[in-house]
Amino acid sequence: MLSLxxxxxxxxxxxxxxxDSPRQVAAGAALGMMxxxxxxxxxxxxxxxxxxxSLRVNKPAGLATASLFSWIGLACDPFFHRLGAKLLRIEGLxxxxxxxxxxxxxxxxxFNNTVVLGALVTGLYLAxxxxxxxxxxxxxxxxxxxxxxxxxxxxxxxxxxxFTSRLGAAGLExxx
Numbered sequence: 189m190l191s192l193x194x195x196x197x198x199x200x201x202x203x204x205x206x207x208d209s210p211r212q213v214a215a216g217a218a219l220g221m222m223x224x225x226x227x228x229x230x231x232x233x234x235x236x237x238x239x240x241x242s243l244r245v246n247k248p249a250g251l252a253t254a255s256l257f258s259w260i261g262l263a264c265d266p267f268f269h270r271l272g273a274k275l276l277r278i279e280g281l282x283x284x285x286x287x288x289x290x291x292x293x294x295x296x297x298x299f300n301n302t303v304v305l306g307a308l309v310t311g312l313y314l315a316x317x318x319x320x321x322x323x324x325x326x327x328x329x330x331x332x333x334x335x336x337x338x339x340x341x342x343x344x345x346x347x348x349x350x351f352t353s354r355l356g357a358a359g360l361e362x363x364x
Contacts, residue, residue, distance in 0.1 A: 210326035213246040217322035220250035222311035224257025225264070230298030232308055240289070265303055268310060272302030275309060 193351045208216075223236040261268075276285065288294050298304035 189333070199334040201291075204271060208246045209291045210323050210330060212244060213249045213326040213330065214319045214323035215243070215248060216240065216245035217318040217332070218315045219243070220253030221243060221257045221318045222308075222315055223250070225261040225268075225311045225314075227261070227298070227304050227307060230304055231293060231296045232298055232304060249326075253318075253322075263306060264310070265322045268303045268306030270302075270306070272304065272306030275305055276300075276302060326363035 218239045219236060223233065223240060226233045226236060240254075241247065275281070285299060288297065289300055
């Protein structure tokens with residue numbers, strides 16, 4: 189139970205203290221932003237979630253960003269609906285939409301839903317600016333904040349460093 193309550197704090201400390209490069213943090217944030225904007229319950233959201241967990245990106249940054257953008261996405265639903273409706277009305281794409289819908293997983297993709305299509309296009313449009321912004325923030329803040337957090341026993345305990353260092357001191361590590 190305590191582990192469940194401390195998980196968000198541990199993930200936040202994990203983003204700041206991970207040995208991931210700023211590129212990995214930024215890529216996780218960009219994927220998390222796209223996942224957060226996408227309505228859930230369709231193949232687009234599932235594919236973005238699989239990408240987040242299978243690529244070498246910072247997962248806590250992606251999950252935190254997905255949580256934040258889920259709330260933002262709810263507020264942007266009317267905009268996504270209008271954008272998706274305009275995209276679905278493009279005459280040249282009607283045959284492609286029909287072909288995609290007739291495929292075995294076509295209805296589950298959700299491109300016939302205006303909000304799903306609008307959110308996906310918006311997420312793709314905002315992915316690179318989100319990546320750049322997250323890269324700048326991670327490159328500037330991650331090293332000093334990680335150094336500052338390492339001074340505190342609570343941060344080291346959240347990351348499990350104290351436990352693993354005790355194992356190493358006791359000679360219980362593999363290979364010793």
